[in-house]
Amino acid sequence: MRPELPPPPAPDPAALAQAQARLLAELSRFGRESTAGGEAHGSRFGRASTAGGETSARVSWLGPQGEWETGREETSSGERYRFGAVFARGGLGAVRRAEDRKLGRTVAIKELLRFDERSVQRFVREAAITARLQHPGIVPLYDLGRGDDGRPFLCMKLVEGASLEQRIAGCADVQARLALVPHVIAAAEAMAYAHREGVIHRDLKPANLLVGEFGEAVVIDWGLAKYMSQETDLASASDGDDPAISDVTAAGSLLGTIRYMPPEQARGEALDARTDIYALGAVLYHVLAGVPPFHDRRAAELIHDVLVGRPRPLAQLVPEAPPALIAVVEKAMSKQPGDRYADAEAFADDLRRYQAGRLVGAHAYSLAEVGRLWLRRHRAAATVAAASLVALAAIGAVAVGRIREARDVAEDQRAAAETAQEVAEARATEAEAARATADRRADELLLAQARLAVEADPSQVFPLLAQLAPDPSRDGAVRALALAAWRPGVAGAPMTGPTGPLIEGINLADGTWIAAGLEAVWRWRPGALAGERLSGRGTLAVTPDRRTWAHIHVGADAQLTIEIHQLDRAEPLRWSAGRDELVSFYRWDLSPDGELLWAWPMRSAPAFEFEVRTGARRELPGPDAPAAVAGLTLQGTRDGRRLAGARDQTLVVWDRETGMVDVSRHPCKPLLYAHDWTADGRALVVRCAREDLPHTLSPVERQLVWRADGPPRLVEAEWAAPGRDALVFVAHRDGETTAWAEDPAGRRLWTRDVRTDRSDDFVIEPHTSRDGALVQWGFGVSLEVIDVASGTPIASRHWSDAAVLGDGELLVADAGGYRRVVAGETAWQSRRPAPEKPLRQAVLAPGGGWMVAQGEDGVRRVDLRSGAAEAAGEVCGRWSGSDRLAAVADDGRALAFVGEYRGCLWGHGGWDTFELPKDEPRAWAFAPGRLAIGFSGGQVHEWTTPGRAARALEVCEDVQDLRYAPDGEVLAVQGQDGAVTVIERDSTLRALVGPRAGEPGSVRSSLAFAPTGATLAVYRRGEAAVELFDLAGGAGLRLGGASTSRDADESVVSRFSPSGRTLAVMDGELLQAWSLARPEAPSRVTGVRGRDLAFLDEQTVVVTQLDAGLAIVDLVSGAVVPLRAATGGRVRPRLATTADGLVLLADNGEVLRFTDRLPAAGAPLHAWLRQMAGLEDML
Known part of the structure; x- marks a missing residue:
């Protein structure tokens, strides 16, 4: 229930009426004067006015590439904002919290309290200036309006x-x-x-x-x-x-x-x-x-x-203040403006130089201060130099002593010199230690700041980490932070140039990027970070091979100008085409051979076809077109072969190559727009409006799909976007917004939830890249870019940081400019999208190649390598809510417990059901040709032949864990009392570890086999060592220094690294790891609560946490960094280690592959960090 917020106080009516008149007058005057003033200073903000001369106060975003329009009917401020209590007050106004009910966010509202002429002028000035200043360090203005009582207000971002x-x-x-x-x-x-x-x-x-x-x-x-x-x-x-x-x-x-x-x-x-x-x-x-x-001055003084x-001088007030910063203050506060900083x-x-330990321009350094700074930056060289100077001094002293003193005095001098050398070396060692301590603390602070920035602002992580020098003791932590902060596929430092948003872009075959913004068109040549401004705003087109591109814009003579650029030609082909409205209301395509240029209209108007070499223009449809398309507004495919148009409830498609015309009638009205065709031109998806309501009121709830090789069909969805080999749809259903992809025939490829921030309104309409590989949409205040083929998320941003889609790449806004993102180089790749409806349970094979999942439509076994899915049907009987999926093996065999004391095994070319003991199944394991289940009664049942009865072995009082050796020849069983028994293939039982004294079931323990051989690790909580047994050769090894978890009720997980050289044990909140090369020196990390873990490399693991999120843990430094947030599903997350990374079964049922694409720790990683941060080597 929403709290009732008090309304703002009512102002005096007479004062308010006068203030409103002044406000309107000031807005009109200031709009003209500030624009002129802004242009005089290079401001990028222009004017937007209506026919009546009033400044437009509202701008809205329309569609995929964007067209700006003015004059839309405004929503009542009283309807949109719900005012809260005042939390700040100044001389001109009061600031109160408010709820923006349209966008579902909390904002700050500043109301004008004083209605004299001067106050109104200042209020208008603040509105006009803050609306024009767009910078992360300046609080942005969202809206300007008047409340229901007529009181003027500013709506701004609320900074908590x-x-x-x-x-x-x-x-x-x-x-x-x-x-x-x-x-x-x-x-x-x-x-x-x-x-x-x-x-x-x-x-x-x-x-x-x-x-x-x-x-x-x-x-x-x-x-x-x-x-x-x-x-x-x-x-x-x-x-x-x-x-x-x-x-x-x-x-x-x-x-x-x-x-x-x-x-x-x-x-x-x-x-x-x-x-x-x-x-x-x-x-x-x-x-x-x-x-x-002047804090100590009275008002009169x-x-x-x-x-x-x-x-009062800072050196007297705070003697411990850094002299360099004091110098900065004194220079900035000079009485004469000419003595201050130039800008x-x-x-x-100067402040950044101080932070980095470099010389500050405002400070006159003594030789000692310069020496200290130099020593900090060149400590290794300084140590050698200092030792050399001391040695030279000692030698000189000895030489002088030999000349001036007798032989016996010379011996004394030599002894004294040696003593002095020892003192000097000791002092140098102390100084080096002090410098090392200071550097270490500074580095620890940088690491702490980077850790905080991972979740708050990932773009700041790389500049922080780039300041660190390689250090083996912390390189693992640095790499873990970089992995968590690295956005998918980000390549290189930010590209600079544009100061406003970019609308569309193209990336050429040689790596060049061309992007059009509201102000101009920009070009970044391969490897360049600084953009090159080409001309005023316009629109772009490119051939499929991305070697020829067109820039369409309005020239200096107010004529439509078309420039055709080719990679192998220095000068563009340029000609004029007359009408400038073709820039604003058309979308453009180049033919694959670059010989034709098409202009497809966004309103009821003819399409045009231009010959690139001559500039000759013809209208489409031309006089030779079939009668069925005469007079239609046409939209064409990328190659111009097929043209489509609509008349009432009829869709007309003309194949210019064959001359065939397809006419189909539908129960709704097709609404065509440019770029509704798939990239290959074989399918078209258009909005289809209801006819029972006026067009301006009727919601679009259906999408019409036309196919060259099949009948048309209707899809229930509000939005659609054509991809390369798929069609993407977005729909609001039952309070949720869902996106999915289908092939043109209607077979669903993937489904995923859409982030809307509780808003049904789009800010960026779903649209695809030119090659159809990427789709982008934005709802509420969020923007998402998704891979069309797999449903993998590529980027998630605030909608104001809109991404520009290219072919296989995109540009995303960053604090320092725009960054390239290579879509195919994402760290996370979806191997199976989240299902349309939530799963009840799912399991993942240890090798990540298979999964079994139960949803509302039953149980399915999925081969994640091929994507093939097989419904289990009723091979195990009718599934109920109490049935449990137990495991799936790497060869695809699946085990489930169904009904009362029954097991079911399928996926081995048939299916088997078998009776189970009247005890609870505690643990189970697969091996090639073998399956074992351990029960609470202490029995272990093993199946070696499908369809035959299991052999039952009495092993212990209560089974807690069991594991097969990699070759399947040996089965290790651990009881609740900690005892470990080995079962040979011939059913021979061999006691390996005896029971531990204590209450039954009180010993928390776990087993793990190394990836190769028959090395078994036995961990028992409370013991000082982990025992390693070589079951084949008989040798053993003790891993000492084990600690005890304080969480007595938590489970225990043990895992070897893929090489078998490292063992990790997660026991409650304690994670311990041993290198077999150093068995007595484990690393420990506390505060990590998880259910599963997997190795990325010998010193890095990924942990599935209790909240279903993922964290990276560096076993050397102990750094714990969040990697992926939970998605709110019901499935228990599971991890699998593969040859090329990890496979994750997420809590929403999605299966993803994580690939570590970062350079190795050490110098390669730090060089990459500096590149990502855009830093150059400092002196």
Whole structure:
């Protein structure tokens, strides 16, 4: 039940009416002036106005590649936002939480409280400027509107967290406050961006810097911001009389907070970007000192000291503050603007250099300080040099002693020199140890920050890890973090250039990327990171071999301009085609041979065909077209062979190659759009609207599929997208949104849930890449890119970071630009998609080649290598809710327990049912030609011949575990008392380990065979060693140093690595691992609670946790990193190790293969990390 939120207080009607009039006037005036001002400073924001001249305040996204439109009817703010309580208040307005009921998210609403002319101007300025500034460090504006009572408000992103001022107050000393310096760097980077856009803030202070719950820092409260091209504005005298304004204004004409204000602002002089640099320096002063500048000045002295005085020196206030940072503060807070940093980027760069241990430009270093920094960065060389200098000094002393002193004195000098050398070496050793300790702590902090960033912001993991030098003791942890943070197929550092969103793109055969945005078309040549701006905005087309591409745009003469580029030709072919509306309302295709260019309309209009060499244009359908297609708006295949059109409830398809025309009538109205054909042109999928409602109101609930080799059919779905060999559909059903793929004939290929964030509205309509290999959609605030063939997720993003689909690749927005993602190089590959309806239970073969699953449609055995599925039918009788799937072997045999005391075995060319003892089955195992089941009564039943009775052996009081050796010749059985018995093929029983004293069933233990040979590991909780037995040769080995888990009720899992050289045991929350080369030195990791584990390599395991999520564990460093979140299914996750990675049976029933594609630990990994972070070698 939603809580009832109090409504906002009602303003005075007269004041409100005056404010509304001023608000509308200011919006109109500011829209014109700010655009002009923005263009003067290189702003990328243009104007959008309606025919009536009013600035458009609403933009919506329409369709796969996107067309922007204005003037849509707006939703009532009262209907959309549900206002909550006020949580912050300033001089101009109050900020309250609110619920955006349209998008299902919590936002911040800032309401205007004061309705004088000056307040309205500032409110409008804040809205206009924040709407134009798009940067991660600036709180974004979502909406501008008026409440039901007419009160103006701004809707902004809600940043959960605390202000930098609060963070400073929560730090006990300067060492704790130094951890806040990265937030100052983030604020400086945001201001550097704002300054490039021609905007200054004028009220920077710790209270206006918010630190979010994920560690992000954003600059807020842009009410005093202005374009630098505008004249300085002065506050009215009444501003200073309002106690609510407090420190924001003073002395009638001061705008800003006085303690952080530069002298020129206090004097009311012209301001520029250096005004904000002073304020940034004052913020850094506050961080270092714990108090703001001039904190000890009274109000009467404050303005005078701001104008002519200086704050108390930091070196006196906090002697332990780093001198380099003190120098940065002093330079930024220089009284003369010309003595400050030239721009905010230079300020941020000095802080980054300090963070990296490099020389800071503002600080005059002593030789000792330079030496310390140099020693930290070149400690190995310094050690050798220091030792060499000491040795030379000693030799020199001895030589001088021989000349000046007698032979007997020389001997004394030599002894003294040796003593001095020992002292010097000891001091050098101590210094090296201190440096090593400092470096180690810094590296540990970087690792901790990277660990937090894995879940909060994975893109920040690589820049953090790239700062670390190779170190065997932590390289495993570094690699585990990189594996968890590595997004599927990400290749290289971010590509820069565009400042706005990209709409479409193509990747050429030589690796070149071409992408079109709202501002321009950009090109990145192979291996280049910096983009090359080609021209103004336009649209693109490319041949299937990706060697010829077209750029269609409006030229300088306002004419439609078409450029044809080829990889083997330096200069493009360029010609003009007249009508510029062909850019905005058409989609374009190039013929496979590059000789023809087609324009397919997105509205009721003719299609066009251009000859590339001459520019000759013909309208489609032409005069020679069949009568059935005359007058139709046509949509063509990628090769132009087939054209389709619709008239009322009739679909018409014209095959231009054969001349055949197919006309079919349907119970709905086909609605054709460009690119509704599959890539091979043999199938078409179009929306089919209901005829019983007006078109503007009728929901599209059906999709019409036309096939060249079969009859048409209808599919119940709201959206469809044609893939390469499949059709993808998305539908809302019973409160859930589901996507699935079918081949053109209707055979389902995969099904998966769609993330909607509780919204049925799409923000990016489902659409496929040009080659049909990828499909993209966005609902709510989420965007997903999926592999069409398998249903494997390729990317999951916020919808504002839209991905650009290419052929086999895509571009995804990142903090530093756009990154290439190679779809075929994903870490996770779907081997069997999640079923349409949840599974009840499922099991996976140890080798990952088979699975058996029970769903609502019965039990199926699936060969995961071929995808072939076989229904079990009723070979085991009728399945009930109490029946249990036990296991499936690597050869496909499946075991289940059905009914009361009955077992069923199938998949061996037949099926067998057999009676079981009246005891509970405790453990079971397969081997080639053998099956064994152990029971609570202590019996072990073994089957060696299908259809024949089992041999029953009395082994122990209660079976807990049993395992076959890899060759199947030996069966090891462990009882609840910890005793281990070996059963030979001839039924000979041999006691291997005796029972342990204690209550029956109190010994938690497990067995594991090495992958080859007959080496058996026996783990028993509470014992100091794990016993290894060579059942073939008789030799043994003790793995000492075992610890005991504190979780007495947890199960125990033991696994050997694929090489057999490492054994891992997971007992409750304790994970222990032994290298057989070092049997007395196990590694231990605590806090890992799981049900299963599998090795990635000798020192890395993956654990299925109790919540069904996956974690990577580095056995050397003990690092535990989340790898994959749970999906909310009912199936118990299971892991299998294969030759090329892992196979996971996920909790939703999906089977995935995980491939570790990262370089080996050490130098190769760190080189790759630097490449991913886009870093160059530092001096």
